[in-house]
Structures are given as structure tokens and as C-alpha cells.
Amino acid sequence: MKYTINAHYNHELISEGVLAYWKKTVFRTFILSLALMVFASGRIIVFDLDWKNDALLWLSIIPPFMCVAAFYIYRKRSLAIFKEMDAKTAELTFSSEGFFAKSDTGSAEIKWKMFKGIIKNPNTWVFVYKNNSYNVIPLADVPDEVLEFISVKVIALIV
Secondary structure: OEEEEEEEOOHHHHHHHHHHHHHHHOHHHHHHHHHHHHHHHHHHHHOOOOHHHHHHHHHHHHHHHHHHHHHHHHHHHHHHHHHHOOOOEEEEEEEOOEEEEEEOOEEEEEEHHHEEEEEEOOOEEEEEEOOOOEEEEEOOOOOHHHHHHHHHHHHHHHO
8 A cells, every 4th residue: 555645844843843852852851850950959059059069050950951952953953954945845655665755855765664653743743763863744734544554554563
């Protein structure tokens, strides 16, 4: 079985997909690092300010900023590819072998065995691969039959 669709991209869809990927991969670390920063700040308020507490606070500030920076890096990279697209559309083909994407910026073929999972949102699905890369797929142009086909293929690999 083979399904081919034309997907139309826009800035908002890309940003939504990137945010979903960030939440799935980095958000827990972000929350944990914020908790560490609050803990370090509390230690400084409760105890005397000495070099150990001061160092803990400064070290605890770095991870939350790195997590936020990761989001902006992911978004910048994805939007850079989007901006290079003249037509802002991609031809997506789903077959029993894998997923094939073709646009005016290039093409890629990914076998189903390389899928790590799908992050589902109301307007997009984010395909996550085993090498921790991803594709944002807008759902507006994808029939339910194709979504079911993709889900079955990926779930069969994960389970």
C-alpha cells in the first residue's frame, strides 16, 4: 500500500511541532533544573552566603538556560529549512517500506525501522527518529486513513 499527499507548511505549524519535540525531549530536564535553581536560591537565603552556596547557585543557573537555548536552536534550524522552501509544500509518501519526503529543498527516505516514535498534536505530528532527529508533518492535508496506516506501522515497531 502506498499513500502520497502534498503537505502545506507555515511558520506556526513548524513552531508547534518544534515545541512538541522540545517538550518531549527536554522539558523534564528543564523543570528539574529549575527546581535545582530554586533549591540553590533557598540555601543562599536560609544559610550564610559563602562560596559553596554561591557556586551552587551559579552552577544551577546554567541548565535552565541551556534547555531554553535548545528550544530556540531546534526552532531556528527548522525554520531555516522552511525559509529555503520556495513552494512551502512537500510531497510525502508513505509505503510499507517507509516514509519519503520530497520538496524543492531536497528529499529524504526513512525506513520504518528508524522511527523512534510519533508526537501527536492537534495540527501536527512529529516523527522522531532513532538518531534524535525529527520531521514535522502538518495534519490538515493528511486523510485519516493515512494517519491510521502510519500509527499502525510505528506502533508495530515500538511494541
